[in-house]
Amino acid sequence: MSKFIATALAATMLMPIAARAEGQIEVLHHWVSQSEVEALNVIRKALEAKGFQWKDSAVGGMSGANAQQALRARLTAGDPPGAMQFLGWEGVQWAEQGVVRDLNDLAQAGGWREALAPQLLPFVTSGEAFIAAPINMHRQNWVWANKKIFDDAGIAVPKTWAELIETGKKLKEKGVVPVAMGDEPWQIGIIFDALLSDLNGPEFYQKTAVDLDPEALGSPEMVKVFDTLREIRGLVDDNFVGRDWAVATGMVINGEAAMQFMGDWAKGEFLAKGLKPNQDFYCFATPGKVTSFQYLIDSFGMFTVKDETVQQAQVALAETIMDPQVQKDFNRIKGSIPARNDVSVDDFDDCAKLGFQERATAIEKGSMQGAMTHGFAAKPEFASVFSDVAAQFFVGKMSSEDAVKMLVSGIDNAR
Amino acid sequence: MSASTHMSSRLAGWLPRLVVAPSLLIVIVTVYLFILWTGVISVTSSKFVPTYDFVGLDQYVRLWATPRWHTAVANLFIFSVLFLALSTGLGLLLAILLDQNIRVEGALRAIYLYPMALSFIVTGTAWKWIMNPGLGIQKVVTDLGWTTFRFDWITDPQMAIYTVVVAGVWQSSGFAMAIFLAGLRGIDNSVIKAAQIEGASLPLIYRQIIIPMLRPAMLSVIVLLSYIAIKSFDLVLALTNGGPGTATELPSTFMFSATFRRNQMGVGAASAMMMLMTVAAIIIPYLYSELREQKNG
Numbered sequence: 001m002s003k004f005i006a007t008a009l010a011a012t013m014l015m016p017i018a019a020r021a022e023g024q025i026e027v028l029h030h031w032v033s034q035s036e037v038e039a040l041n042v043i044r045k046a047l048e049a050k051g052f053q054w055k056d057s058a059v060g061g062m063s064g065a066n067a068q069q070a071l072r073a074r075l076t077a078g079d080p081p082g083a084m085q086f087l088g089w090e091g092v093q094w095a096e097q098g099v100v101r102d103l104n105d106l107a108q109a110g111g112w113r114e115a116l117a118p119q120l121l122p123f124v125t126s127g128e129a130f131i132a133a134p135i136n137m138h139r140q141n142w143v144w145a146n147k148k149i150f151d152d153a154g155i156a157v158p159k160t161w162a163e164l165i166e167t168g169k170k171l172k173e174k175g176v177v178p179v180a181m182g183d184e185p186w187q188i189g190i191i192f193d194a195l196l197s198d199l200n201g202p203e204f205y206q207k208t209a210v211d212l213d214p215e216a217l218g219s220p221e222m223v224k225v226f227d228t229l230r231e232i233r234g235l236v237d238d239n240f241v242g243r244d245w246a247v248a249t250g251m252v253i254n255g256e257a258a259m260q261f262m263g264d265w266a267k268g269e270f271l272a273k274g275l276k277p278n279q280d281f282y283c284f285a286t287p288g289k290v291t292s293f294q295y296l297i298d299s300f301g302m303f304t305v306k307d308e309t310v311q312q313a314q315v316a317l318a319e320t321i322m323d324p325q326v327q328k329d330f331n332r333i334k335g336s337i338p339a340r341n342d343v344s345v346d347d348f349d350d351c352a353k354l355g356f357q358e359r360a361t362a363i364e365k366g367s368m369q370g371a372m373t374h375g376f377a378a379k380p381e382f383a384s385v386f387s388d389v390a391a392q393f394f395v396g397k398m399s400s401e402d403a404v405k406m407l408v409s410g411i412d413n414a415r
Numbered sequence: 416m417s418a419s420t421h422m423s424s425r426l427a428g429w430l431p432r433l434v435v436a437p438s439l440l441i442v443i444v445t446v447y448l449f450i451l452w453t454g455v456i457s458v459t460s461s462k463f464v465p466t467y468d469f470v471g472l473d474q475y476v477r478l479w480a481t482p483r484w485h486t487a488v489a490n491l492f493i494f495s496v497l498f499l500a501l502s503t504g505l506g507l508l509l510a511i512l513l514d515q516n517i518r519v520e521g522a523l524r525a526i527y528l529y530p531m532a533l534s535f536i537v538t539g540t541a542w543k544w545i546m547n548p549g550l551g552i553q554k555v556v557t558d559l560g561w562t563t564f565r566f567d568w569i570t571d572p573q574m575a576i577y578t579v580v581v582a583g584v585w586q587s588s589g590f591a592m593a594i595f596l597a598g599l600r601g602i603d604n605s606v607i608k609a610a611q612i613e614g615a616s617l618p619l620i621y622r623q624i625i626i627p628m629l630r631p632a633m634l635s636v637i638v639l640l641s642y643i644a645i646k647s648f649d650l651v652l653a654l655t656n657g658g659p660g661t662a663t664e665l666p667s668t669f670m671f672s673a674t675f676r677r678n679q680m681g682v683g684a685a686s687a688m689m690m691l692m693t694v695a696a697i698i699i700p701y702l703y704s705e706l707r708e709q710k711n712g
Contacts, residue, residue, distance in 0.1 A: 065676050072464075093463045093678075183570075183659045239549030241570045241659050380678040381462065388483055388661055395659035396572045406482065413480045414679075 023052040025313035027300070028074075029085035030067040032060035035268055039334040043135070046320045052313040057081055075099060080303035082310045083317055086132050088123070088375025091301045095126035101302040101311075102129035103318055110322055115340040117359070119368050123376065124299055132299035133321040134339035136331050139355050140263045140294045140371035141194040144249065144270070145282040149176055149258045160287050161198060161228055164259075168235035171258050178235035180257035182243035185391035189373030191232055191261050192390040195225045198288030202367040205292070209377040209386070210370075212415075218408045226393060226400035233394055241395075252281070261286065263296070263374075267351055268335045276349075283351035285358060293355075293362035294371040297339055385410040450691065457684035465680060474681040475689075484686065487664040490576045494583070494665070495644040501584045502640055503633070506591025511621065513592070514599045524596070527589035535586070539653025542582040543569070572662035575655055579647070579663055582654055587643060591636045598632030599625070645694065666690050 025047075031040055044054040059067040064087050074080050080099065094100050107113060107130035113121070116134065124132045143164075150156070153171060158164035168178030181187050197205040200221045207216035216222070237257075240248075249269040251257035260266060270281050277283055285291050300321055302314040320326055327338035332348060337356050341363075345356045362368035370376025372383050389410060393403040460470045478484050509527055513520055530538065545551040548567040556564040568574035602625060610620045648667040655663040666686060674683030 069675055097464055184656060185658075185660065188660075237549070238567060238570050239547055241575075242543050242547065242655065380676065384672075384677045391658070391660035392482075392572070392662075393660075395570075395662065409480075410482070413477055 023309050023313045023316070024055050025052060025082035025310055025317055026055040026057050027083045027085070027317070028057045028059065028067055028071060028081040029300075030058065030060050030064040031085070032058050035333060035335065039330050042326060042330045042333065043317075043320055046323065046326045047313075047317055050316045050320065052316045054317075055082075075303075080305065082305060082314055083300050083302050086123075086299050086301050087296070089379055090375075091132040091299060092123065092126050094301065094303075095129060095131045099303055100126075100129075100131045101304050101314060102131065103133065103302065104128065104130045106130070106315060106318055106322075110319065112322055115322075115342050117341060117363050117368060119295075119363070119370070120297060120339065123297065123370070132301040133318045134297045134299040135321050135327060136298050136334055136336040137339050137359075138263050138265060138296050138336045138374075139285075139359075140190055140296060140374060141198075141261070141286040141292060142264055142266070142351075142355075143259055143261055143282075143284050143286055144252055144266050145259045145284070146252050146255055146257070147278075147280055147282050149255060150282065157282060157284050158287050161195070164287060165228075165231050165235070168232075168258070172235065176255075177237045177251065177257040178259060179232060180243075180248035180251040180260045181236055181240055182245060182248055183241045183391070183395055184245075185387040186373050187245055187248075187262075188229075188391050188394045189387040190263070190371075192225070192229060192386065193294055193372050193377075194261065194286035194288075194292070195228050197290075197292040197294070197367065197369065198286050199224055199228060202290055202292060202365070202369060205369055205377075209372040209383075212378055212382055212411055214408060214412070217411060218404055222404050222407070223400045226403045229390065229394060230400065263371075264335055264351065264355065267349070271335075271349070277351045283354065288367075290365055290367045291358055291362065292367040292369065293359050294369055295359075296371045296374040296376050299339075381414045382411055385414055453684045453687050453691075456680060457688045459681055461680040461684070462678045463680070470681075474685040478682050478685045478689070481682070483661050483664055484666075484669055486661060487666045487669040487686075490663060491645075491666050493576050494579055494647070495641065497577070497580045498583045498587070498644050498647075499637060499640050501580065502587045502591050503636055505584065505588040506636065507595050507626070507629075509588065509592040510595035510599055511625075513596060524593070528593050529589065530586045531590040533586065535647065535650040536653045538582050538586045539650045542578065542585070543654050546578050546581075569655065570659060572659050575659055575662045579651055579654055583644070583647060583650055586650075587640060591640065594632050594636050594639075595629060598629045602628055641697075645690075 029040070031037060040056075047054050057070075059070045064085070067085070068090065071080070071084055086094075091100065112130065112133070116124070120134060120137075124130060124134055145157070149171065153174060153176075155167050155170065158167050171178045181191075193205075193209065196208055204216060204221055207213040208222070245260075245262055245266070246269055248257070248260050249262065249266045252260050253270060253273055253275065264283075267277075267283065270277075275281050285293070300317065302318065305311060305314075322340070324338070324340060324343045327340055328343050328345075331338050331352075335352075337345060337348070337352050337359070341360075345353055348356070359368060372378060372386060375383060377383060378386070385407065389403055389407045392398060392406075393400075398406075455467070456465055457474055458471060459466055459468050460473070513523060513527075517523075546566065546569045548554065548565075548570060551566075553564060553566040556566070569578045606624060606628075607620060610624055615623070646667070648665065648671075651657060651663055651665055651668055657664045657668050666689070670683050670686045670690070673679040673686060
């Protein structure tokens with residue numbers, strides 16, 4: 001009897017190991033929408049071709065905050081998932097805690113550093129270690145416009161913010177909502193980020209959104225940013241409270257509104273309706289003297305685990321993600337562009353091609369910078385001060401000078 | 416025989432303690448231990464993950480220097496006072512009106528009580544649309560011809576917190592009504608009869624006799640509603656998502672975003688301790704007076 005129990009115990013203990021023997025890796029991520037899941041299937045299939053199973057662990061909601069909570073619990077319990085989707089500084093911060101696996105050998109063998117823009121490296125490396133494999137890149141500072149409205153009003157794509165605001169005022173007189181958006185702080189933040197760089201140059205963006213230089217934060221240039229933001233508020237209708245970004249995109253598609261400032265995930269909404277770039281809708285970068293490319297990336301990092309089969313699966317997954325063909329197939333579905341610079345985008349849509357092209361120039365001119373609103377500039381405790389102030393300013397009646405004061409003191413308080 | 420009765424009586428003595436012990440242990444660990452842990456975190460410099468150093472009251476200083484926290488505290492005050500007063504008042508009024516031996520009382524009672532069956536998420540989403548100036552009440556009234564009519568509180572940072580009050584009161588006043596109605600049914604009719612014979616008018620009877628007799632019902636309503644007011648995280652999330660901007664932030668939404676989204680675990684813990692102290696400041700005097708009354712009584 002006792003022998004039977006011992007055998008049964010041994011069998012149950014062996015079972016998970018047996019299941020892992022075929023090489024399974026659990027991946028924690030927050031992608032749950034249809035296009036996101038379809039894009040993930042590209043990685044999953046390529047991983048299966050290498051003989052490893054993808055175990056899905058999706059925790060949606062709160063822009064990934066829920067998945068982060070799940071991860072904290074798992075790490076505290078000593079049972080981290082094999083891999084995890086990282087946004088912003090998350091990967092680097094976990095690496096500082098010493099729980100992330102160093103992929104430097106793979107990176108060196110695969111030439112990852114050469115394939116990526118140098119601006120990305122702070123988010124995928126920690127010291128000498130290479131800690132995450134980036135799959136895609138979104139651009140935050142796009143303008144999406146209804147072409148018919150532009151054509152009917154006889155207006156061209158604006159080349160400066162002043163022109164854009166003039167265009168907006170004209171459209172407003174015609175009864176069109178010039179700018180479709182919601183009141184969520186991150187939607188306001190997208191415009192704020194763009195203004196920092198477009199009005200005052202990429203160096204100003206670096207000094208404020210990244211270096212948090214008190215002098216630049218309190219400068220007259222910053223007042224100008226808020227002044228312009230106030231003018232944009234005048235181009236938004238009063239029903240913007242509680243409006244989802246996709247609803248705002250719908251307004252541009254239906255011809256209720258002329259423009260939306262949004263990352264390239266908005267493109268999917270146009271394409272899903274069968275609309276074509278440059279025929280039915282325009283996509284162009286927010287206008288500035290130096291065209292900026294404010295990026296965000298999704299990357300996957302691997303946690304330190306003891307199980308050798310999982311370790312092998314981690315290598316396979318990292319190599320799969322960095323595979324140029326996988327990056328191409330993945331990004332055509334997701335609407336972003338490959339994180340690698342050396343993947344051809346000839347068969348992508350016109351907006352993706354434009355983005356790819358403008359990224360190359362932006363890398364040269366130093367205007368390829370991390371998007372603060374999505375966590376790719378200052379650390380979250382500072383970035384949230386920017387978004388708080390911009391949001392309070394946008395929905396209320398605060399003066400630009402007061403907003404600048406509030407920003408300076410808020411950043412000091414968070415230090 | 417006597418030994419076994421002795422055993423069973425001893426068991427009977429121990430049984431309640433044994434049954435209570437696991438739940439007590441769970442409460443001690445999940446409530447008090449974590450309160451203690453939050454307290455510890457609030458005096459450390461914890462940001463992304465807990466770090467165990469001692470920085471004194473730095474995080475509290477930082478918390479009170481954050482404008483968003485001031486908004487949150489003011490909002491909690493406005494919301495709970497108005498929510499409690501209006502829900503209790505409306506609930507009492509509805510209960511008194513329903514208590515007049517009217518027809519279809521059962522159906523009306525169900526209608527008033529029904530909102531309580533909804534989750535705050537549903538209430539919040541529905542009221543978001545009702546109060547949106549381009550979709551809801553304002554649009555209906557202006558379409559009917561009163562073109563200057565404005566009801567755009569939800570877009571106004573100064574007024575948005577009152578939309579949360581409206582939605583909360585809509586949901587909870589029926590519940591208060593049900594408790595008051597039960598209280599009214601428990602009042603002996605002969606008391607009212609006697610007062611009528613003495614020549615007291617109906618409003619006077621209600622003011623001087625019936626409402627004071629509803630004191631126990633009033634107490635349960637206030638306790639239950641304050642609990643709803645403090646946990647109304649989901650209502651704000653669904654109705655305004657803290658907006659416009661950050662105008663309808665509550666301490667609970669502040670704590671969540673500081674701890675889990677903004678890398679300010681220490682500030683989040685400090686805000687949680689401030690909430691605990693506020694609740695304690697209300698509950699402890701209440702418990703104290705209740706316990707003293709029991710001792711005296």
